[in-house]
Amino acid sequence: MVLEELRSLWQQRQNRQYSIGYVLRTFLFLFLYDVVRFIPTPIGEFFRYGVLKCFCRRIQSIWIRAGTLFFHPEGISIGRHVSINDNVFINGYGEVEIGDDVRIGYGTAILSEDHALDDLETPIWRQPKIRGKVTIGNNVWIASGVRILKGVTIGEGSVVGAGAVVTKSFPPYSILAGNPARLVRYRKPPERAGTQAAEGAPGRTSPGE
Numbered sequence: 001m002v003l004e005e006l007r008s009l010w011q012q013r014q015n016r017q018y019s020i021g022y023v024l025r026t027f028l029f030l031f032l033y034d035v036v037r038f039i040p041t042p043i044g045e046f047f048r049y050g051v052l053k054c055f056c057r058r059i060q061s062i063w064i065r066a067g068t069l070f071f072h073p074e075g076i077s078i079g080r081h082v083s084i085n086d087n088v089f090i091n092g093y094g095e096v097e098i099g100d101d102v103r104i105g106y107g108t109a110i111l112s113e114d115h116a117l118d119d120l121e122t123p124i125w126r127q128p129k130i131r132g133k134v135t136i137g138n139n140v141w142i143a144s145g146v147r148i149l150k151g152v153t154i155g156e157g158s159v160v161g162a163g164a165v166v167t168k169s170f171p172p173y174s175i176l177a178g179n180p181a182r183l184v185r186y187r188k189p190p191e192r193a194g195t196q197a198a199e200g201a202p203g204r205t206s207p208g209e
Contacts, residue, residue: 029055029073038066057092075112079138094131094150102136105144105162110134112150137172157187 018026029051036047049062055073061082068088070076075092078084079100087107090096094112098104112134116127132150136142140154143162154160155172164181173188 025055026072033070037069041065085144093129095133096136097133098136099138099140099156101139103141105142105146107144108142108146108148110136110148114150159187 032051033048033055036044036051038044039047044066045062045064048064048068049059052059052064052070052073056070056076056078057074058077058079060080061078061084063083065084065086065088067086068084068090070090070092072092075095076090077095077097079098079102081100082098082102082104084090084104085106085108088104089109089111091109091111091113096110096112104110112132114130114132115124116130117124119127130150132152134148134150135153136148137154137156137158139157140160141158142148142154142160143164145163146160147165148154148160149165149167151169152166153169154166154176155170155174157173158170159175160166160181161175161177161184163179164177165179166176166181168180170176170181170183171190173186173190175184175187176182177184
């Protein structure tokens with residue numbers, strides 16, 4: 001059984017064209033990050049930042065709380081003054097770019113990949129992965145338990161309500177809520193929408209955290 005699992009892992013590596021160096025680097029990251037993942041704040045934040053600094057594309061913030069989990073850190077970019085709260089999951093396979101002054105609430109997941117499922121004769125887990133870059137603009141507040149899926153851009157100054165599932169992109173200064181996420185109103189009317197969009201939007205709601 002173990003040999004069969006190792007064979008399937010090797011097949012996945014070949015299908016996704018992972019080099020041996022990439023696989024070894026990934027194992028090293030997962031090992032080191034698991035060592036520091038649950039070290040309590042504030043000491044743990046220094047250790048987590050140190051490991052991520054070595055593997056992420058870019059990271060300029062140190063506030064990364066206990067229990068956070070990162071996959072494919074080479075595709076993850078994190079700006080200044082970003083806080084990532086407990087048990088957040090970020091998958092950088094398709095690239096994740098997080099701007100400055102972003103707040104990410106407890107238990108949120110950011111996913112930049114998906115499974116292909118067109119081949120009915122092949123188990124889904126053996127089919128190729130589909131990449132889709134996730135971009136989060138500056139000064140965005142993502143409340144607790146949010147799910148952000150591949151290919152999504154959340155514009156600058158936006159707020160994403162607790163438990164929202166974001167499946168498409170939204171312009172700057174949007175307030176989003178629901179599953180799938182919808183526009184509740186604008187914090188500031190977009191230039192093209194003008195005052196009509198602001199007047200036609202529903203009343204204020206609290207996004208929660």
